[in-house]
Every structure is written in C-alpha cells, then in structure tokens.
Amino acid sequence: MAGSPRRAAGRRLQLPLLCLLLQGATAILFAVFVRYDPDADAALWHWGNRSSSDNEFYFRYPSFQDVHVMVFVGFGFLMAFLQRYGFSSVAFTFLLAAFALQWATLVQGFFHSMHGGRIHVGVQSMINADFCAAAVLISFGAVLGKTGPVQLLLMALLEVLLFGLNEFVLLSVLGVKDAGGSMTIHTFGAYFGLALSRVLYRPQLEKSRHRQGSVYHSDLFAMIGTIFLWTFWPSFNSAPTMPGDGQHRTSLNTYYSLTASTLSTFALSALVGEHGRLDMPGGEGHTDSSLVSCPQPVLEAKFKVQDTCGVHNLHGMPGVLGALLGVLVAGLATHEAYGDGLGSVFPLVAGGRRSATAQAVFQLCGLLVTLTFASVGGGLGGLLLRLPFLGPPPDSQCFEDRIYWEVPGEREEEAQGSLGAEETDTRA
Amino acid sequence: MAGSPRRAAGRRLQLPLLCLLLQGATAILFAVFVRYDPDADAALWHWGNRSSSDNEFYFRYPSFQDVHVMVFVGFGFLMAFLQRYGFSSVAFTFLLAAFALQWATLVQGFFHSMHGGRIHVGVQSMINADFCAAAVLISFGAVLGKTGPVQLLLMALLEVLLFGLNEFVLLSVLGVKDAGGSMTIHTFGAYFGLALSRVLYRPQLEKSRHRQGSVYHSDLFAMIGTIFLWTFWPSFNSAPTMPGDGQHRTSLNTYYSLTASTLSTFALSALVGEHGRLDMPGGEGHTDSSLVSCPQPVLEAKFKVQDTCGVHNLHGMPGVLGALLGVLVAGLATHEAYGDGLGSVFPLVAGGRRSATAQAVFQLCGLLVTLTFASVGGGLGGLLLRLPFLGPPPDSQCFEDRIYWEVPGEREEEAQGSLGAEETDTRA
C-alpha cells in the first residue's frame, strides 16, 4: 500500500496518532466544559428534593438504549453485507460512532445547552449525540469500502461540526419541527455522504467489483442489522419527543408507518425483481428499501456518485419526502386537530407568534438549508479526504478487510504477497 | 414453477398485488376506524391534566420493545436454522408480522376496544398486536419451507381473524385467565399451524430432505433467535399484566421457570442424544426443547403432519400443559393466597361472582374452545392454501431460498437452468 518503507511506517502511525490526538483533545474539552445536568448531579438533585420517578432518566433511558443498539448493532451489521468487508463495517462503525458521540456532545452542547460557560449533560444529551452519530454512519454508508479509518475520522470531525450548526439553525433559529430527524439526520447524513463520495469518485472502481457483492451468510448478518434498526425505530423517533402523550403518539405512528411500508416494499421488490424474485437488502444496494428510488447504476453513470449502501434511497429520498410531509402537516396545524397539545408540537403556532402557513414556509427553508449545508460540507469533506498522504485503498483493494485487519486463516506471507502484487497492478 | 409463460407472468404478479391490496384495505380501515387512545392523544391527555409519569407508555413501552424484538429477531432467526432457507425465514417472518400487526390491531380492536364506533390504539394495543403476530409466526413454523409468501399472507389473513375471535370468547365471554398466552398464543398458534400442515401433507417431501437439515453457521444464527426469545420471555409474559406488583411478579416467575427448565432440557437432551451428545435447537426440530415431547417422525408417520420447526413440542404441548396448570391454579385461588391482589388475577372469583371451582371449569372450557378454533380454522386454512393457482413450491424445491430470492453468488442462467430442470422432474 505504500511506495517506500518510510512512507509505510509514516502511514502506520497515522491512525494511532489521530485517535490519541482526538481523544486527548476531547478529554481536555470535557474536563473544562462538561458538567452533569441537575437530574444527574448528586448535589443538585438531592437539593431539589424531587421524587425519583420524576427524574428525566426514567422517561428516556429505555429509548436511549434502543437508539444506542440501533447505532452500534443496527448500522454496524447493516453494512456487513459485503463479502470481505464485515470486520471493517462493524469495527469502523464502532470507531466512528465512539468518536462522534463525544465530539457531538461538545458541539451540540456549545450550540444548544451552554449555561454559564458550561455544557450540561444528561440522558437527553446522550440521545442527541447518538442521533448525530447516526448521521455520520449514514454518510459512512455512501463511502463504505472506499475510505480508510483515518479518512473516516476526519470526515466525522467535520461532519459533526456541520451537523451541530445545521441543527442549531433549524431548531433554534428557524424554529422548525424535525419529526424523526428527517432533515437533520437522514437528509443531512445522506447528502453529506453523497457529496463527499462524488468528490472521491473512482472511475476504475470496477477493479474491485468482484468484492462488492454479498455472500449468503454476509446477507444474514446484514439482516441482523436491518431488523434491529426496524424494530427499534419507534424508540428512535419517540426518544426526543415530549414526555407523556408525545412519546406515546410518536411511537405508535412509527410502528404503524413501518408495518405499512414493509408490505409496500415487498410488493415493489417483487415487481422489479427479475423473474419476480425478491432482493435481500444488501447485495444490490437496498434499491428495494424505498418506495421512491433512483437506481444506483443511474446515480453512478449520470452523476458519478458511487453509493455503496444505497443511502440515497434508504435515507436521502425518504428524508426529503419526510421533510416535505412536515411542510404539509405544519400548514394544516390547527387547535382543532391538536387541542392543548399543539403547544408541544408547534409551539410558535400555538403561541400565536406564527401562522400555520408561515410555519410551513419555515419548514421548507429548513430543508433547503439542510441540503445546502450537506452538499457544500460534503464537498469540502471530499477535498479534505483527497489529501494524498491519507492513504486511501487502491481501486483494486476496495471492499477488502485484509488491508486493515489480521484476517484469520490467512498466512502472513501469502497476504503480503498478494496485496503487493495487486497493488503493483493498480499503479501500473 | 409454472406451466406456461402466461401463468408464470400471472404468478409473478400475485405477491405484489396481494401486498398492495391488503395494505390498501388496511390503510382505509385505519383511516376510518382507528384513533389514538387518551394516553396517546395530544388533546385528550393535556385536557386530563395528568402527570407524565402516569402515562401508560412508561409502564409498558420497555416491555413492548422486548416483545417486538422477540417477534422480529427471535422468531425470524430461530427459523433460520435451515441451511438454504435463511433469507426466507427471516424475511417472511418480517412480511407476515408486518401484515399481522396491522390486521390484528383492527380485528382485536373490533372485538375488544370499540368505543363509539372507533378503535382506540396505544401501547397496549401494540403489545396485543405483537402477541397475535407471535401466534401467526408459530403457525408459520409448522409449514416453514413448504409454502410461498402468497399462501402465507392468506394464512395470516384468516388466522388473525380467528385469533381475535378466540381471544374474545376466552377473555370476554368465558372470563378466562390466560397467563403467558398459553391458550390464545401458544396452543392456538401451534394447532392452527399443525392442522394446516396436515391438510397440505406432502407424501413426496423426502425429495427435499437434503435441504431440511442445518449447517454449522445456520445453527448459530438460529441460536441468536433462540436466546433473544429466552432472554426477553419475562417481558413477554409481564407486558400485559396489571401494573405494579402484577408485572413484577410475572417477570420473576418467568425468569425462574425458564432457568429451571433450561437445566431439565439439557438433562433430557443428553439422555436421549446418541452417544450422550447434545442437539442444537434447530437441526432436529427442537425435539429437545420441551419436556413432554412427541418425536417428529412419529407425528409424521402416524398423523401425516409435517412440522418443520417442531412447533408441536415447542408451543403445542407446553401451551396445553400451561392451560391445564391454569385450571389447577384457578381451582386453588383463595383470598388467603392472594390477599387484595386476587382481584387483579381472578376478578370474578374475588368479586364473589364465581367460585374457584367454577373458574377452573371455565379455564378448561377455554382450552377446548381454543383447540376447536385452531384445528377447524387451520383445516379451513389448509383448504384455502391448496387453491391450485397459489403456486406452492414443488416437492423437490422445498426449503430452498432460490425460488424466491436473488441469492448472491449464483449465476442467473445456472439458477434458471437448475430450477427448470428440477421442476420438470417434479411434474413428471
């Protein structure tokens, strides 16, 4: 993978040094800025003399754990469909999310919960950090197999920053309602990743085409991820909503929407599949997981965007549709439909400070802002990741665990030999 | 699979059309009949002015999520033990459950929670719908590998209806206590599936015998399902019981019963295994998972019932035993044993409207009603599924993913060729 021994040694140190640098800086920032919020602080909570059952923890912790499983088990195994990239899919998910959780706590804290120069953390900040990590993992899906861990950490460093800024503009400046994270998570994560993938376009990627498919058991591992994501989605959507009826209603809506879309997806998959056969999510890039979908070959041929996991169909289009639905719902929000609950859904409309139509316009602005941040940010991220010393895998070694992992069952010399050979081939 | 191109094209449209038809009809019925219950309704909840922590959501949502994981991850992967049927096991579980959840909400709503012409849904209705889906998946286990998705959806359509009716008769008409769903879920699901499998009896099934076993890794996938089912069972049993001591006690009882039966199962498995060796659940049809078991070869030879997953031993016999235990417990129910808690377990006995003995008789009636509904219903279901145009897999192609799925790593022509050949063979 390297031209000379010295460069190889230098590259070998990049990942550990970057990890230690990021972790060291994060630890210092935590020590200086981060404090417990009153529900988690021994002195403040006992001083407040409140009943244990009123602690925010009991309203949100079970949902938080479900979201946490989605991030680490769900995304990790969803991306394990590639036949020779299972280690990297699961473990880079792990690495990226572990960094993003800490960095997002700081970034979101600066933007949303800075009080007296301190960031206060509790179960809500854990949920919010996991949401930000989900967006990073969506972007990871677009470039899966074509980027190394150093590149991915730099991507996360930039993306979390822009995620926090975009979230701040939408929620705090524009007063937008973002149900299910349609805009801040799905749209932002998908188009950030796709813009980045566009900049990293590899015209010779078919050299790795034989590794880009799945095998029987790798698809079953991917099903573990898929089903955990699906099963816990009601928790994902209800975790951050208002306690009481808000969480209750959101989980119900998600539960029924998911079941309905499952039947529709099976219908579509059987219609478009050759010989009426169905496709597993994975193998062919999840083309079947969304009702409105742009075939990946088209995406690549027309727009030069190589989207490994099909995040355009899985998150991009659904995110945009969800956002547009939000515009519609805002425009129709009335006291009659929501009663006194309107305040918890659209507080500015309930308070008379904004008409329903104005809210709809602001919702639409939120979507445009998100698309702008995502595509410009992703483009900049792509330029950053093209820095030559970051050592991306060669075209012929994409989607291959062996360049990052000690893969069991392979003899060392063999691996070296074959990697070396293919590399020469690439540079030729 | 098809006699002529036209018939093949027709068959190709069956699954998508049925999915869209069922989903369309369900959506219309939801729009007309389904409303939020007061704990999930923004207007009603805020009008009631209650504390968030009293919302039913917090008493039941964590248990609901555990049950949801059992249905989708547990049942799905439990059935993935077959070497070439993992995609179908997981994905048809997904399809069937997604349909059953919606349809059960409607059917159970009509029977149990119709107020003012409307069905009110909340966390309890989600739990109940998941229970009904579990019964459907138990039945699926009996016919696993021998039925296509169109047949399975029709089975679910009928079974959910009868499940709702049986549940209504037991709980509302007979006033029966059905702890752990022994009767409504396990007994009903198992004997519905077995009766259906009896009607679909295939004397030539040994043509697919070589695919009916497991392989090393497919058994490990099945263990994922088994262990999630086992681990979350305390939640399954306690999810619908009375808040407070009721849920607490039920989860404890389940926890200790499961640990005790695990040791007994290992003992039995080692006793009956050849050379003292143990059997994995899966391979040999879970004969070891129940203490009282009827060997599957006997079931097939004597009763012509082909029971792929061994649901007779896993759910049928244990369900009947649980129901008989319920008869016994009801007969012994006294104020001394339960104190003021008797009202939450046997309200009719506590209220003096029924003697303990009478309650025991009603419990027994409940079991007989369940067995009747299940076997008659399953038999009718079998006749329905034998409609010739539904296209079941030929005897030689049972337990084979390739007829429904694009299996990775297989060349298209090859697959077609071999399927075609075997088909000819079948019809010969």
Place this chain on the structure above:
Amino acid sequence: MAGSPRRAAGRRLQLPLLCLLLQGATAILFAVFVRYDPDADAALWHWGNRSSSDNEFYFRYPSFQDVHVMVFVGFGFLMAFLQRYGFSSVAFTFLLAAFALQWATLVQGFFHSMHGGRIHVGVQSMINADFCAAAVLISFGAVLGKTGPVQLLLMALLEVLLFGLNEFVLLSVLGVKDAGGSMTIHTFGAYFGLALSRVLYRPQLEKSRHRQGSVYHSDLFAMIGTIFLWTFWPSFNSAPTMPGDGQHRTSLNTYYSLTASTLSTFALSALVGEHGRLDMPGGEGHTDSSLVSCPQPVLEAKFKVQDTCGVHNLHGMPGVLGALLGVLVAGLATHEAYGDGLGSVFPLVAGGRRSATAQAVFQLCGLLVTLTFASVGGGLGGLLLRLPFLGPPPDSQCFEDRIYWEVPGEREEEAQGSLGAEETDTRA
C-alpha cells in the same frame, strides 16, 4: 472418549444426573426459603396502597433486561470466536448462567436478604443474580474449550458460593463501595478462572492449536457479543445504583468512559499490530481490548496459565485498576464534591462514622480480600475439576464442538471414527 463401554455409559449419565440433581435441590430450596418481596407480592403491595409508578420494577426492570441480554447474548457470542466451538460457547454459557442465576439467588439471599428465615426476591435480586452469573462466565472464558459441561457446573457450584461470601465481606462487613462490580465481578471472576486454569494446566495443549483460532464468520459472531456487551454496559453499571440521580450519573459516566477507551484501544491495536493492521477481538485473545495488558504468550510461558479468552486483560487488569481508582476516589470524597448526594455514594463517610482516608483503606482491603478469595477458591476449584472421572476433553480434542454436540453435516460413523482415532493418539 472412554476406555471401556461401561465407563462410557457412566460418563454419558453424568451430565443429565448432575443437571437433575442440581435442579431438584434448587427447586426444594426455593420452595422452602424463597418468597416475593413486598413490591412483587400481590397481598403486601395492595395492602401498602402505593402508586404503581413507585414500584421498584419501573426503576430497574429495563436495566435488568439489558443486563440479561449481556449475560446470555453478550457473553455467549463473545466466546463464539473459536472456529469449531460456537455451539459449546453459546450453549454452555446458557447452561452455566441458568444454573448460576438460581443458585446465586439462594446464596446471595442467605447472605444479604434473609428476613424471618425467608429470602425475598424481586427485580433487584434478579439483577444481583445476573451479576453473579457474569462473574461465572468470566471464569468460563479462561477455561473455554478445555473443560466439559460437568466440570463447568461444578465450577459454578463452588464459584457462586465464594462470590456470595466475598460480596458479603466487601459490601456488608467492610462497607466497601464497588462501582461497576470492579472487584466483586471482574477481579473475582477473572482471577478465580485464571487460578483454576493454572491448576488445570495442559502442557500438551498445542495438539489442539489448529482449532484455537477463529475463522472469518466466527469472528463476526463474536462481534455480536462484543457489541451487545459494549452497548448495554451503561445499564450494567447503573442497574444496581440508587434511583434518580445515581442511576442517571452512572449511566452517563459509563457511556463516556467507554467511548474514550474505544478510541484508545484502536490506537493501541494499530500500534502493536503487524504491518499496522488491526486485530479483531477474538482471534488473538483480546490482547487489544485493554490498555494495560500482559501478552498471553507471556502468561502461559511464565505462569503456566492458559487463558483462552484473555480474561486477564479483559477483566482482571481492568478490574484491579477500577478497584484502585475506587481507593483514590474514596480518599478524595468530600461533602463539597457530592453535596447531600454523598450519603448515597459513601454513606459511612457522609454519616461521619468513617473518614475519607479510612474508607480508602477499606477499599484497598476489599481488593486484597477479593484477590485472596478468587485465587484460593479458583485453586480449590481446579483440584475439584481434576477428579479423574469428570472426563475432560483430551488435549487433542480441546476447542471442538463435536465431542459434545451432534454437529450438522457430519456423518455419524465418520465422526466416531475420527474421534476414536484421535483419542487413541492422545492416550498413546
């Protein structure tokens, strides 16, 4: 595996008889001693007239279920990394934990919650029993692949007893705070297992060396275990702490500590890996999962301790470090840092009955007591397990499922033949 048919028949009965004996004895002890605690008892709870939301169940049940998943899914699959020992890893975890949960309920009950001659059980006793099972599974990791199920059950019988005694001495006699179970679970479990493994030292174990590695998919199964353990760790640590701010704060601390240690672990793994490549947990015995680690070859060469899962690095060293950190924290505990919450963390210091320095000394004593109990107990356990009639696997058949399981896809005669041959070889 046996010299003569009679011995073979005798050995064949050992496992079922031991299971039935242990289960029978446990059932009798439960019937005599175990009762519901007031929060789970129908009569007592309704008599108390308390609100359902105050039931202990709602403060702890979601965390309990997470811990339960860690024990059965997490530990079970974590140990499934061996290429030919997946069935045994998952199923012996199942067997050991199912026994340990019941036996721990009795032992911990005798030591901690005996009132009026009765043990009262509830959600807290379930959590405590799962913790004890976790310690047993940590010990299992040290001897994985080298011990049969009869040996393992005897190990659990002894270990649970000593675990309960050690826990009693630390928590009740010495008044020690054991955050995250550093001492009672991790240190005790690891050194009990390592001492036991030392006594069972096999100089000829390299005869099974070729089975001691992982294969690609077995490492992915191990990742399922690893990631569930990691994801639910905040629940593990917060499950037994004080309701309210205590659980909240503990989950936060665990969440951020884990993310920080993940980045550090990646850095270290990349630094020490050959060619800068990373190691999966599993294959090479988790040498990379702890920051302070003693290479396993050194452990074996110098101390004759064969540690299959690397529990020294995964649990032993981290447990000791955690305990030493606890000494430091105790020494610095002041009212200024904790406010009124000090009482829930170090009640003896808060109540003025002990100085912070004295508490630190007691913490250190706790660690020494734990190391003593673990190493002496593990040594005795090793002697017990060396009883010749317990039938351990021969050196050449370690790490092999086939001697305990009907492995799918193998013909009976073949298996017999090859096992017989290798056995002869061993005894030669």
